[in-house]
Amino acid sequence: MQSVLRAREINLGIVSLEEENMTDKRLEPVDPQKASEEQQKVMARLGEGRGRIPTPFNIWLHNPHLAEGMEIIGTHVDHSPVLSEAETEVAILSTAVFWNAPYVIANHRRHALKSGIPESVVTAILEKQRPQSVDGRLGVLCEAVADILAGGVIDDARFARYAAELGRPVIAELLITIGYFTSVSLAMTLHALEPKN
Known part of the structure; x- marks a missing residue:
């Protein structure tokens, strides 16, 4: 079609x-x-x-x-009021990789790089690795996204760190972004939508 x-x-x-x-x-x-x-x-x-x-x-x-x-x-x-474009793209790309959604990965890899995420961070996400040596809020956010997608209970110390350094509004925003793009990734994959070579 x-x-x-x-x-x-x-x-x-x-x-x-x-x-x-x-x-x-x-x-x-x-x-x-x-x-x-x-x-x-x-x-x-x-x-x-x-x-x-x-x-x-x-x-x-x-x-x-x-x-x-x-x-x-x-x-x-x-149009997230609490996440930067780069932070949103970390959550989206990580979610797409987690669900192995080829089209979403290809599309948001480009968006992630355009948003200013270092190529080393994008590469780590694509290789299903936790990004290393990422400073400041983006580094904490990368860790939080990886923990959320890993499933299971996040220990109290890590949760307290995320709440203190990111804030609860950011945690809520990450959850809805990951949830929404889980639906996008599953929908695109179930319908066999893939990037053209």
Whole structure:
């Protein structure tokens, strides 16, 4: 399915797989001409806020109530009031690598480097290693993200360090960013969306 969908009535810029530079095996985007009223409402919000329908929403729009909630969370993650762009990208790239999501990894590797994350940190994340020799808040954040993704209980001393050095608002933001991009990664992988070579 390599066609570009057009949605003139609701004025959306729906992105084709060619524009996203990915291959598709299972994706079935909602046709704007056949969309339910609820789907059109979410599509219009996505078009207004983002100028296009991001690929995961072509999956989630089959359940418009879910897509509506994910749009709110995704918009928040995209404009985090407490994380810098680089900090957000550490969480996103680490999550994509954890879930082995090829398209999300390829896309956010570029974003991570553009956001100013040192190449050594990006390489460590891609190799499923904890980044070493990262100073300041970014270093603590890298450790927190690795601990969150490792699962299990984080010991009291480490949690206290994260709470003291990052703050509880940052911890909450990391949790929602990791959770949201877990959904993105799983959706993209389940639908066999991969970057083109």
